[in-house]
Amino acid sequence: MIIHPNISALTALLAEKSRAAILAALMDGKFHTASELAYMASIKPQTASFHLAKLEENNIIICEKHGRFRYFRLANDEVANTLEIIMSLSPLPEVRSLNQSSQLKKLEHARTCYDHLAGRVSVNLTNTMQQAGYIERNNKEFIVTAAGELFFKDFGIDLVGLSKKRRSFSHACLDWSERTHHLGGALGNGLFEKYIELGWIETKANSREIVITSQGKSGFKDLFGLEMQI
Amino acid sequence: MIIHPNISALTALLAEKSRAAILAALMDGKFHTASELAYMASIKPQTASFHLAKLEENNIIICEKHGRFRYFRLANDEVANTLEIIMSLSPLPEVRSLNQSSQLKKLEHARTCYDHLAGRVSVNLTNTMQQAGYIERNNKEFIVTAAGELFFKDFGIDLVGLSKKRRSFSHACLDWSERTHHLGGALGNGLFEKYIELGWIETKANSREIVITSQGKSGFKDLFGLEMQI
DNA sequence: TACATAATACGATATTCATCTAAGTATGGA
DNA sequence: TCCATACTTAGATGAATATCGTATTATGTA
Known part of the structure; x- marks a missing residue:
C-alpha cells in the first residue's frame, strides 16, 4: 500500500x-x-x-x-478556500433551464465567496488594484504596497485593525468561475463590508448572488476607472 | 437548489x-x-x-x-495536478508503523509528481532557480528569464523543443507535503529526465520515492550551491 | 495442442449509508 | 397549561456499490 x-x-x-x-x-x-x-x-x-x-x-x-x-x-475561511478550490477543479453544473442559466451568469458575474467578493467583478477589481500598484502578488498572498496603504486608508479601510484578526490578511483566493485568483482574507472582507456600507453592492437572501447597485457602478468607476458590464 | x-x-x-x-x-x-x-x-x-x-x-x-x-x-498532467492539489488539501496519512513513518519521510524529501520532481528537494531547487533569476513566478506559471535561457541551454535542456509539446510549459505545481509550489510542466519534466540521464537521481519500482545519488549530491551542489540534507 | 498467466465478465453477497416515518426534546408564545 | 414550531433521535427501508468466487477470454509458452 x-x-x-x-x-x-x-x-x-x-x-x-x-x-x-x-x-x-x-x-x-x-x-x-x-x-x-x-x-x-x-x-x-x-x-x-x-x-x-x-x-x-x-x-x-x-x-x-x-x-x-x-x-x-x-x-472558517480556510474551509471556504478549500471548497472554492475543489469547485475550481470540478465541471460546471449542467444547466437545464433558462432560469438556471441566468442564475449561473449572475454568479459568474459577482457572488460572495464566504465573506468577500468573487466572480468576474472581483477578479477585475483585484487586477486593477494590482495594476495600480496598490497590491502585489506573492505566492498565495497579496502584499499591500506603500501606495496601497495610502489608498486603502483614504477609502476608509483600517489595515492595522484588519491585520490583528486571527486569520489570513490578504489571501489570494481561487475563483472557480474565472479560474484565477481574487483578493480574499481579512482585507478582502474589509473591502466587501465597505462596499456594502457604501451601498455599492447588495446581497440577496439564500443566494450567493451579489448585485452591483447604480451607486456601485459609478463608485467603482470613480475609484478604479472600472466600467461594470452587466 | x-x-x-x-x-x-x-x-x-x-x-x-x-x-x-x-x-x-x-x-x-x-x-x-x-x-x-x-x-x-x-x-x-x-x-x-x-x-x-x-x-x-x-x-x-x-x-x-x-x-x-x-x-x-x-x-495527463492536468489530472496529476488536480490530484496533487486534492492531496495538499487532505490530512496527512495516519502513520501506524516505523516503516510507514520512514517511507513518509522519504516521500516528503523527494518523490515523483507524475513526471517531474516533488518534495522538499524540488521546492528547494525551484526556489534556488528563482533566487538565481533563472525563472520568475507569474500566477500559475513560471517564466524563463533571459539568464534562465542561457542556464538551461548550458545544462543541456532544449527549451524550444519542450515548448512545442502540447502541454503546459512550466506549470507551478502544488506540493502536498511542502504546501507550496514547485516547477512542473514540460520544463519540470525536462529537468527530471536530465537528472535521471546524469545519474543524479534514481526512481524505485512501485514507489514514488526518489533517491538522490552521491553524484546527484555533488551535482546539485556544483550547479546550485545546494546542500542536500538527507 | 496443452497449459499457465493476465485480465475481464457475471452473478451473488454484504456493507455502507442516505432517506424517510414516527417519536421525542426544546423553546417560545398564547 | 397548551400548542405550535424548530430540531434531533431512533428505527426501518431501500438503493447504491464495493467486493469476491467463479467462469470466460486473450495471450504467451512449453
Missing part, C-alpha cells in the same frame, strides 16, 4: 449530493438554519440534521444556537 | 479508498499493470479491474495494451 495523504477523508464528505448542496449554500458566508438548508438541498429536515451533524463532527461547519433555532455557518 | 460546480462528479471518484490507493500509486507517472495496482491497493484483481474501468470511463486514466498485459497510467 502506497503512503499518501488521506484523500478519502475530505472527498467522502463532499461526494454526497445533499451535503455538496448544503455546503454550496453556506458558501455565501452567512448563517443559515437547519430548515433553510434542508429546503435549499431539497431534503427533509431530519436528513439535513444527519448531514449537518456529520459536517460539524468533521469541523467543516459550526453551529450557534439561539432560542429554538440552530444557525449553521462554514467553520 | 443553489447552482454550483458539480463537486460530486470529481470527489465521488476519489472518495473510495481503493480508487484513492490506485491513483496514489499512479502518481509516480509510470505505467502499471492491473495486477500490480490490485496488489498495491490490497484488493483482488477483479475489483481492481472494476475500478480501473470506472476511472478510464471518466478520463482519469488511460490504458495501453501490450500482449496480455494492460498498462495503466494517469491520463
Whole structure:
C-alpha cells in the first residue's frame, strides 16, 4: 500500500449530493438554519440534521444556537478556500433551464465567496488594484504596497485593525468561475463590508448572488476607472 | 437548489479508498499493470479491474495494451495536478508503523509528481532557480528569464523543443507535503529526465520515492550551491 | 495442442449509508 | 397549561456499490 495523504477523508464528505448542496449554500458566508438548508438541498429536515451533524463532527461547519433555532455557518475561511478550490477543479453544473442559466451568469458575474467578493467583478477589481500598484502578488498572498496603504486608508479601510484578526490578511483566493485568483482574507472582507456600507453592492437572501447597485457602478468607476458590464 | 460546480462528479471518484490507493500509486507517472495496482491497493484483481474501468470511463486514466498485459497510467498532467492539489488539501496519512513513518519521510524529501520532481528537494531547487533569476513566478506559471535561457541551454535542456509539446510549459505545481509550489510542466519534466540521464537521481519500482545519488549530491551542489540534507 | 498467466465478465453477497416515518426534546408564545 | 414550531433521535427501508468466487477470454509458452 502506497503512503499518501488521506484523500478519502475530505472527498467522502463532499461526494454526497445533499451535503455538496448544503455546503454550496453556506458558501455565501452567512448563517443559515437547519430548515433553510434542508429546503435549499431539497431534503427533509431530519436528513439535513444527519448531514449537518456529520459536517460539524468533521469541523467543516459550526453551529450557534439561539432560542429554538440552530444557525449553521462554514467553520472558517480556510474551509471556504478549500471548497472554492475543489469547485475550481470540478465541471460546471449542467444547466437545464433558462432560469438556471441566468442564475449561473449572475454568479459568474459577482457572488460572495464566504465573506468577500468573487466572480468576474472581483477578479477585475483585484487586477486593477494590482495594476495600480496598490497590491502585489506573492505566492498565495497579496502584499499591500506603500501606495496601497495610502489608498486603502483614504477609502476608509483600517489595515492595522484588519491585520490583528486571527486569520489570513490578504489571501489570494481561487475563483472557480474565472479560474484565477481574487483578493480574499481579512482585507478582502474589509473591502466587501465597505462596499456594502457604501451601498455599492447588495446581497440577496439564500443566494450567493451579489448585485452591483447604480451607486456601485459609478463608485467603482470613480475609484478604479472600472466600467461594470452587466 | 443553489447552482454550483458539480463537486460530486470529481470527489465521488476519489472518495473510495481503493480508487484513492490506485491513483496514489499512479502518481509516480509510470505505467502499471492491473495486477500490480490490485496488489498495491490490497484488493483482488477483479475489483481492481472494476475500478480501473470506472476511472478510464471518466478520463482519469488511460490504458495501453501490450500482449496480455494492460498498462495503466494517469491520463495527463492536468489530472496529476488536480490530484496533487486534492492531496495538499487532505490530512496527512495516519502513520501506524516505523516503516510507514520512514517511507513518509522519504516521500516528503523527494518523490515523483507524475513526471517531474516533488518534495522538499524540488521546492528547494525551484526556489534556488528563482533566487538565481533563472525563472520568475507569474500566477500559475513560471517564466524563463533571459539568464534562465542561457542556464538551461548550458545544462543541456532544449527549451524550444519542450515548448512545442502540447502541454503546459512550466506549470507551478502544488506540493502536498511542502504546501507550496514547485516547477512542473514540460520544463519540470525536462529537468527530471536530465537528472535521471546524469545519474543524479534514481526512481524505485512501485514507489514514488526518489533517491538522490552521491553524484546527484555533488551535482546539485556544483550547479546550485545546494546542500542536500538527507 | 496443452497449459499457465493476465485480465475481464457475471452473478451473488454484504456493507455502507442516505432517506424517510414516527417519536421525542426544546423553546417560545398564547 | 397548551400548542405550535424548530430540531434531533431512533428505527426501518431501500438503493447504491464495493467486493469476491467463479467462469470466460486473450495471450504467451512449453
